[in-house]
Amino acid sequence: MAATLGALLQERSSAIVGRERERARLGELLEDGGPIAAYVHGLGGVGKTTLLRAFEADALAAGAETVLIDAHAVYATQNSFLHAFGATSVEQAAAALGARGERVVLLIDTYELFLAIDTWIARTFIPALPAHVRVVLAGRFAPSAEWRAYGSLLALLPVANLPHEDAVALLRGNGVDDGTARRINALCCGHALSLQLAAWALRDRPGVALEAIAAGAVGEELARLYLDGLDPPTRRALDAAALTRRTTLSLLEAMLPGEDAAAAYARLRGLPFVELDAHGLVVHDTIRAATAALLRAADPREYWRLRAAAWDRLRVELRGAPKRDLSRYTADILYLIEDQGVRQVFFPPVTGEHRVGPAHEADLDAMEALAPDFELLRAWWEAVPEAFVVTRDEQDAVTGFAIHAEPAAVSTRLLDRDPLARAWREHLRRTPVPRDQRVLFMRRSVAAYGPSAAALFLDITRRHVEMRPQLRRVYAPAVDFIDADSSCSLVIGYLPLDGVPDSVSLDFGPASVDGWLAELGARELHVQADDLEVEGLTRLEAGVLAHLRSREGRPVERAELLREVWGYDWDGGSNVVDVVVSALRRKLGDRADTLETVRGVGYRLRA
Numbered sequence: 001m002a003a004t005l006g007a008l009l010q011e012r013s014s015a016i017v018g019r020e021r022e023r024a025r026l027g028e029l030l031e032d033g034g035p036i037a038a039y040v041h042g043l044g045g046v047g048k049t050t051l052l053r054a055f056e057a058d059a060l061a062a063g064a065e066t067v068l069i070d071a072h073a074v075y076a077t078q079n080s081f082l083h084a085f086g087a088t089s090v091e092q093a094a095a096a097l098g099a100r101g102e103r104v105v106l107l108i109d110t111y112e113l114f115l116a117i118d119t120w121i122a123r124t125f126i127p128a129l130p131a132h133v134r135v136v137l138a139g140r141f142a143p144s145a146e147w148r149a150y151g152s153l154l155a156l157l158p159v160a161n162l163p164h165e166d167a168v169a170l171l172r173g174n175g176v177d178d179g180t181a182r183r184i185n186a187l188c189c190g191h192a193l194s195l196q197l198a199a200w201a202l203r204d205r206p207g208v209a210l211e212a213i214a215a216g217a218v219g220e221e222l223a224r225l226y227l228d229g230l231d232p233p234t235r236r237a238l239d240a241a242a243l244t245r246r247t248t249l250s251l252l253e254a255m256l257p258g259e260d261a262a263a264a265y266a267r268l269r270g271l272p273f274v275e276l277d278a279h280g281l282v283v284h285d286t287i288r289a290a291t292a293a294l295l296r297a298a299d300p301r302e303y304w305r306l307r308a309a310a311w312d313r314l315r316v317e318l319r320g321a322p323k324r325d326l327s328r329y330t331a332d333i334l335y336l337i338e339d340q341g342v343r344q345v346f347f348p349p350v351t352g353e354h355r356v357g358p359a360h361e362a363d364l365d366a367m368e369a370l371a372p373d374f375e376l377l378r379a380w381w382e383a384v385p386e387a388f389v390v391t392r393d394e395q396d397a398v399t400g401f402a403i404h405a406e407p408a409a410v411s412t413r414l415l416d417r418d419p420l421a422r423a424w425r426e427h428l429r430r431t432p433v434p435r436d437q438r439v440l441f442m443r444r445s446v447a448a449y450g451p452s453a454a455a456l457f458l459d460i461t462r463r464h465v466e467m468r469p470q471l472r473r474v475y476a477p478a479v480d481f482i483d484a485d486s487s488c489s490l491v492i493g494y495l496p497l498d499g500v501p502d503s504v505s506l507d508f509g510p511a512s513v514d515g516w517l518a519e520l521g522a523r524e525l526h527v528q529a530d531d532l533e534v535e536g537l538t539r540l541e542a543g544v545l546a547h548l549r550s551r552e553g554r555p556v557e558r559a560e561l562l563r564e565v566w567g568y569d570w571d572g573g574s575n576v577v578d579v580v581v582s583a584l585r586r587k588l589g590d591r592a593d594t595l596e597t598v599r600g601v602g603y604r605l606r607a
Helices: 002-015 020-030 048-061 078-083 090-098 111-128 145-153 164-173 178-188 192-204 215-228 232-241 249-255 261-269 285-298 300-319 323-335 340-346 361-370 374-383 412-417 419-430 450-466 478-492 512-525 539-550 558-566 575-594
Strands: 037-041 065-070 104-109 133-139 154-158 274-277 280-283 355-358 388-392 398-405 438-447 471-477 503-507 595-598 602-605
Touching: 020 037, 020 048, 020 133, 020 154, 037 048, 037 145, 048 065, 048 104, 048 133, 065 274, 078 090, 078 111, 078 323, 090 104, 090 111, 090 133, 104 111, 111 133, 111 145, 111 355, 111 450, 145 154, 164 178, 164 192, 178 192, 192 215, 215 285, 232 249, 232 261, 232 280, 232 285, 232 300, 249 261, 249 300, 261 274, 261 280, 280 285, 285 300, 300 323, 300 512, 323 450, 323 512, 355 450, 361 374, 361 388, 361 398, 374 398, 374 412, 374 438, 388 450, 398 450, 412 419, 419 438, 419 471, 419 503, 438 450, 438 478, 471 478, 471 512, 539 558, 539 575, 539 602, 558 575, 558 602, 575 595, 575 602
Parallel strands: 037 133, 037 154, 065 104, 104 133, 438 471
Antiparallel strands: 274 280, 355 388, 388 398, 398 438, 471 503, 595 602
C-alpha cells in the first residue's frame, strides 16, 4: 500500500506541466534558513491546487510529513479550524502538528474561504506552531497587510496562466494533437482549468466548434460542453454532488435511492475536477456552478428533490455529530439554503476587499470618525477592548467596526451608564434565558460603505455559529441593521424588541442555532423542520417539545423543564408544565402517546 500511495503521489508530481520556478521556491521551505511560510495566489482555476499537490509530493519525497486542509470542508471559524486538527485550542493543534515528524508542512488550500479568520491565522495560529513546521497557503487573493510582519520569512508566489508552450504541452498530455492544442490555447490563453475542460470535452467529440464560445465565459461554456458528454450514471452522481458543499457516501445514498451509492461515489472520485478530503468529495467551483445551473433549468423538480433529500440526511447526522463537527455540519446545511438573503450573509461573494479582525488602540481615531456617538463607546473600549472588531480594506485602513460582548463580561457600572445596554439588561431580567444558555449584546456595528457592512454582518453570523448550541438570544441596535442590510436581518430573524425602542432581537429558541437552521430550511425546501412537526404551537409548547426531543427516550424532570424552558428564576409553580403538556398532547393528535408521563419524575418523548 505504501508503494502504491508513493507511486500515486509521484505520478501527480510528475504530471504537472511547467511551474518549475514556483516549485523551486516552495522547496526552499524545506531548507534550513529558508522561509517559514509561502503564500500562493492567483485566479480560480489557474492551477494553484495542482501546484500545492505537486509540492506535497516533493515534501514527502524529501522526508517531510504533510497535512492538507481544504477550506471547502472547514467552516471559517476559529473553533472549526482547530477541530480540523482534532484540537480545541491553538496549543493543542500546534502540539499535534509538531508531533507528526522532524519536518512538517501544513498546506491550506482555497484560503480565500478563510478570510474571516485570516488575522487570527496570521497573528495567533502560525506564530504558535513549533519551529520545525512550515506553512503553505493557496488562495485567490494576494496576502493582506497582516502578513507584512513576516518579511523575508514569507515567500510570495503569484501564479499566472501557463506560457503558450507549457499550455500546449498540457494539452498534448491529455491526448490533443498539436494543431488542435494551439487552437484551444488561442481561446483559453493558458488558463489551466479551461485547457483541461476543453481537452476533456474534445476527447469524445473532436468536431466541437470551440471558437463559438463567448470569450467572457470560457470556463462556464467549456464546463457545459464537458458535462454534456458524461454517461448518465456519472451525470446523475455529479448532479447530486454539485448541490452539496461536500459529498459523502451517506449523502449519495439519500439523494440517489435505488442506485449503488458506492459505485456513484467511485465515479465521482474518478473525475479530474473532484478532490477527496478527510470529510468527503469536493467538486471544483466552476464545475459545481455549471452543473447546478443546468440541472435547475432542465429538471427543477429533481433539483429541489435532491436538495431536500440532502437536507434530511444532514439533519439526521447532525443530531449524532460530535461537538467538534457541529460547525462543519452547520456549513453543510446552510449551503443547501438558496435564499439570497441567507446566501449573502453566510456565503457572500469572495472578493478579498475587506477583512475582519481584532481592533487595536491605534484604530480608535478611525473608529471615532465612523461613529458620532463614540464618546460613550470609548467607555466600552476602556472596559472590554476584546469585544471590538474592525474591518480593514486592502490598504489596511479601518472601514468599519463592531462591538460584541456577553453581558456577563460587562461591568454593571458600564451597563448602568449606557442607556441602550441598560434597557437590554432590564429586558433580559424580565424575560430570562435558561441557566446554561448564552446571550450576546451587539452594541454597535458601523461601516463606511456596503462591502464593509457585509463583512461585519458575516462576522456576526459566524459568531452565532461559534456560540452554538448555547446561544439563545442576541440584542442589537435597530439602526445598525437598517443601515447595514435590513433584508438580511429580516431573513435571519431579527425583529423589533417589545418594550425597548430602537432595538432588535433574535431569540433562537430552546433548540438554539439548530432549531433556527431547521426553520430556515423548512421554509425554503418545503420539508419538515423536525420529523415530529406540529402546527400552531405556542412558544412554551414549542419549547417543551424541543427540549424533550433533545433528550428523546429519556425521562425529563419537571424541574428541568421549568429551568430550561421557563427560565431558571421561574417561581410560578410546577403545575404549569402539566398544563402545557396537556395542551401539547391535544395538538399532537394521533401522536399524543409519544409523549409519556413518567410517574414521580416528569415526562419522556418516546423515540
